[in-house]
Amino acid sequence: MNQIIEYKNIGKSYQGKWVVRHCNLTINEGDFLCIVGTSGSGKTTLLKMINGLIVPDEGDITIFGTRVIDQDIISLRRKIGYAIQGDGLFPHMTVAENIGYVPRLEGAPKEEVDAIVERMLSLVGLPLDSKEKYPKELSGGQQQRVGIARAYANSPKILLMDEPFGAVDSITRYQLQEDLKHIHKQTDCTIVFITHDMHEAFKLGTHILVMHEGKIQQYGTTEEVKNHPSNDYVKQLVEMTR
Ligand code: ADP
Numbered sequence: 549m550n551q552i553i554e555y556k557n558i559g560k561s562y563q564g565k566w567v568v569r570h571c572n573l574t575i576n577e578g579d580f581l582c583i584v585g586t587s588g589s590g591k592t593t594l595l596k597m598i599n600g601l602i603v604p605d606e607g608d609i610t611i612f613g614t615r616v617i618d619q620d621i622i623s624l625r626r627k628i629g630y631a632i633q634g635d636g637l638f639p640h641m642t643v644a645e646n647i648g649y650v651p652r653l654e655g656a657p658k659e660e661v662d663a664i665v666e667r668m669l670s671l672v673g674l675p676l677d678s679k680e681k682y683p684k685e686l687s688g689g690q691q692q693r694v695g696i697a698r699a700y701a702n703s704p705k706i707l708l709m710d711e712p713f714g715a716v717d718s719i720t721r722y723q724l725q726e727d728l729k730h731i732h733k734q735t736d737c738t739i740v741f742i743t744h745d746m747h748e749a750f751k752l753g754t755h756i757l758v759m760h761e762g763k764i765q766q767y768g769t770t771e772e773v774k775n776h777p778s779n780d781y782v783k784q785l786v787e788m789t790r
Pocket of ligand 1: 590593594
C-alpha cells in the first residue's frame with residue numbers, strides 16, 4: 549500500500565485555542581476515509597489542510613510524499629477534487645461548463661473537454677441532454693451529481709468531500725452514496741469524506757476517523773471501528789447505528 553497523505557503531529561489554533569492537536573494519520577492510496585464527529589470537532593480543519601486551504605501551526609502534512617508547504621499550491625489543488633455541501637456550482641455556467649472547468653483551465657482542447665464532460669455525466673448517472681442546462685434548472689440531487697462530476701473531472705488522485713450529501717432528501721442521498729461507491733470502485737481515487745451520519749460512514753468508508761474536541765478518538769478500518777470501538781465516545785456513535 550502506498551501512502552498518499554500523512555499528518556505528522558498536526559495542530560491548528562485560533563485565538564490561542566487549539567482546535568486540532570497531536571493528530572497523526574496515514575492515508576493510503578485507494579482508501580475511502582470517512583471523518584465523523586460532532587460539529588466543531590476539527591473535521592473540516594483537517595480536510596482543508598490537504599489542499600492547503602488551512603495551514604497547520606504545528607507539525608507537517610505531506611501529500612504525494614512532499615510537504616504541502618513545499619508544493620506549488622495551484623498545481624496541487626488541480627490534482628485534488630473538492631466537493632462541498634450545496635454543490636458550489638457556478639450559477640452562470642452550464643452543466644458542461646461547470647464540469648469542464650478544471651480541464652479547460654489545464655488547457656485541454658475542446659474535443660477532450662467535451663469527451664470528459666460526457667464521461668463524467670455517465671459516471672454520475674446524468675443524461676447527456678443536461679449538458680446545456682444551468683444549475684438552477686436541475687433538482688438538488690442532480691446539482692449535487694454535477695458537483696461530484698466537476699470535482700472528479702480531472703481524474704484527481706484525491707477527492708475531498710465535505711458533507712456533500714447533507715442537504716438532499718434521503719432517497720437522493722441513498723442514490724448519491726451508491727454513485728460514489730461506484731466511482732470509488734471504478735477508479736484508484738483516494739477519497740476523504742466528512743459526514744455527520746455514522747450509517748453513511750459505515751456504508752461508504754474503508755476507513756473511519758472519529759474526531760472529538762480536536763483529538764483523534766479512533767482511526768482504523770471500518771470493521772475495526774465497528775467491532776472494536778476504542779473508547780466510550782466511539783462506542784456511543786457505533787451503537788447509534790444498531
Ligand atoms: P467541524 O468540521 O468538525 O465542524 P471545524 O474544523 O470546522 O469543525 O472547526 C473546528 C473548530 O475551529 C470550531 O470550534 C470552529 O469554531 C473553529 N474555527 C474554524 N475556523 C475558524 C476560524 N477561521 N476562526 C476561528 N475559529 C475557527
